[in-house]
Amino acid sequence: MKKIKEIIVVEGKDDTVAIKRAVNADTIETNGSAVDQAVIDQVRLAQKMRGVIIFTDPDFPGQKIRNKIAEQVSGCKHAFIAKQDALPKSGKGIGVEHASPETIRAALKDAKTMDEEAKEVITQQDLMDAGLIGGPGSRDRREKLGIILKIGFTNGKQLHKRLMMFQISKEEFIKALEQLKQEEGHA
Structure with a gap:
């Protein structure tokens, strides 16, 4: 199983379980969209020591968490999955925990870093x-x-x-x- 150097930031323990089914990695769980200062401090330290990949659900709360962390911890990579890859086979909800191991591995492989000072190429x-x-x-x-x-x-x-x-x-x-x-x- 592929080892991921960076620490992966996810929303909860079900996401951690899904990540660990796909890759050998450590995670930080935000435990929902009310990301507190302790989590930010943990992510900041992780970024300094090993790097961070933010991998939240493809929904509004997931985007809110992603934005909050990215605003306060620079240089993080971002991994994304499509909504249709995050739907449960039955029941309600949307999330990383429903994605297949192949989808998770592909998203982590394609993780990108944002550049806040990037110049406009596409108008x-x-x-x-x-x-x-x-x-x-x-x-x-x-x-x-x-x-x-x-x-x-x-x-x-x-x-x-x-x-x-x-x-x-x-x-x-x-x-x-x-x-x-x-x-x-x-x-």
Whole structure:
């Protein structure tokens, strides 16, 4: 089983169990979206010593936790899974704990670091021209683009920022749009 050097930040113990089914790794559990200072301090130390991968659920509370930690601990990597990969086989809820070991390994392999001072390579106009903001179906297109680029789902305002922060090149963006068009053509 692959050993992950970084410490993985997850929301709860069920996520830790799912991570340990997929890889050999240590985790820090936030125990929900009310991330307290003790958890932030623990993540800060983990980042300094071994590095951190934030791997929260693909929902609003998961994004809130991700943002809170990223604001206070710089240099963390981010791993994302698509909502459809985080759904339970039966019952309710959405979360990392429902993802397959293969999905978890792929997300961790594709973890990216954000760059807060990244320069604009892809403009708001590029996003509008691509039908990713301000038009019918743009929400679905953003969700699919987030899966292709492995940057998670965002609203229209956040997409531009996330593309910059993850340093997505114009070439990567164009290639992802081409893949998106192909998928839409086969849908």
